[in-house]
Amino acid sequence: MLEISHVSKSFGDMRAVRDVSLRLRPGRVTAVVGPNGAGKSTLLRMACGLLVPDSGAVTLDGRPIASYGSGLYRRLSAVLEDSSLAYMSLKGWDNLDYQGALYGFGRRETRERCAELLDMLDLRRHMDKRVGDWSRGTQQKLALVTALLPRPQVLLLDESTLGLDVVAKRDFLNAVRASLADGVAVMMTSHQSEVIEHVADDVVLIEHGQTLFSDTFDAFMRHYAVSGDDAESLEQVLLGIFDQESTSDADEDGDN
Ligand SMILES: Nc1ncnc2c1ncn2[C@@H]1O[C@H](COP(=O)(O)OP(=O)(O)OP(=O)(O)O)[C@@H](O)[C@H]1O
Numbered sequence: 337m338l339e340i341s342h343v344s345k346s347f348g349d350m351r352a353v354r355d356v357s358l359r360l361r362p363g364r365v366t367a368v369v370g371p372n373g374a375g376k377s378t379l380l381r382m383a384c385g386l387l388v389p390d391s392g393a394v395t396l397d398g399r400p401i402a403s404y405g406s407g408l409y410r411r412l413s414a415v416l417e418d419s420s421l422a423y424m425s426l427k428g429w430d431n432l433d434y435q436g437a438l439y440g441f442g443r444r445e446t447r448e449r450c451a452e453l454l455d456m457l458d459l460r461r462h463m464d465k466r467v468g469d470w471s472r473g474t475q476q477k478l479a480l481v482t483a484l485l486p487r488p489q490v491l492l493l494d495e496s497t498l499g500l501d502v503v504a505k506r507d508f509l510n511a512v513r514a515s516l517a518d519g520v521a522v523m524m525t526s527h528q529s530e531v532i533e534h535v536a537d538d539v540v541l542i543e544h545g546q547t548l549f550s551d552t553f554d555a556f557m558r559h560y561a562v563s564g565d566d567a568e569s570l571e572q573v574l575l576g577i578f579d580q581e582s583t584s585d586a587d588e589d590g591d592n
Pocket residue numbers: 347350351352370371372373374375376377378379
């Protein structure tokens with residue numbers, strides 16, 4: 337399984353991620369939460385090999401991810417914000433068949449593998465049209481189908497439900513949850529607290545590139561509960577954490 341061990345990454349003087357470790361678990365969703373600039377996307381980009389850590393290691397089943405070469409992307413898929421791999425001038429089916437061919441699947445196998453997801457995401461009625469003419473949300477749903485096509489062990493989602501309407505978001509999240517039954521391990525970031533409430537099993541809280549908390553969603557809610565009220569929403573809890581953080585940042589600035 338994917339393991340991130342003591343990774344750090346700086347951009348010039350900016351220490352974006354500092355000594356972060358986490359281990360994904362099959363069939364579970366790990367949400368990485370934190371305020372803007374906390375280092376979440378940088379962490380995800382290191383997890384999928386798009387960025388190389390300055391120190392520390394990312395391994396899959398005990399092997400450094402770089403050692404898999406392009407074979408990594410049969411085991412690990414990512415849907416990043418606004419980063420569709422689709423060819424806009426091609427129809428949905430052509431895009432899917434092409435992606436399948438890249439994994440070595442024939443057309444029939446590709447379509448069989450995706451059949452359930454296409455129904456779940458209500459995509460079939462779009463598949464004969466050019467992807468460039470689809471709405472952004474529909475394109476994002478195709479990105480999820482494409483990501484799950486090789487039946488990866490790991491799925492990384494970075495703000496991947498941004499801009500989806502309520503129905504599209506529900507369908508997208510249901511498809512993600514359905515993949516868990518196959519043992520996929522999901523790591524995601526989102527600023528939409530209702531999305532995290534809906535799918536997260538585990539939560540990692542990051543601030544200033546450092547891990548402040550890592551445990552189950554329920555433990556997170558108990559740990560940071562402001563009112564002790566069971567009905568407290570994640571949004572209220574995050575407001576409590578981030579508000580305090582921005583106040584202490586302001587205090588530090590005042591001290592300087
Ligand atoms: N390529 C880059 N070059 C320079 N600085 C960067 C780069 N990528 C990220 N950073 C900086 O690293 C820090 C962490 O950024 P990152 O995008 O990982 O945060 P984030 O938690 O995902 O933020 P957000 O919630 O706003 O998406 C920020 O200060 C950001 O400006």
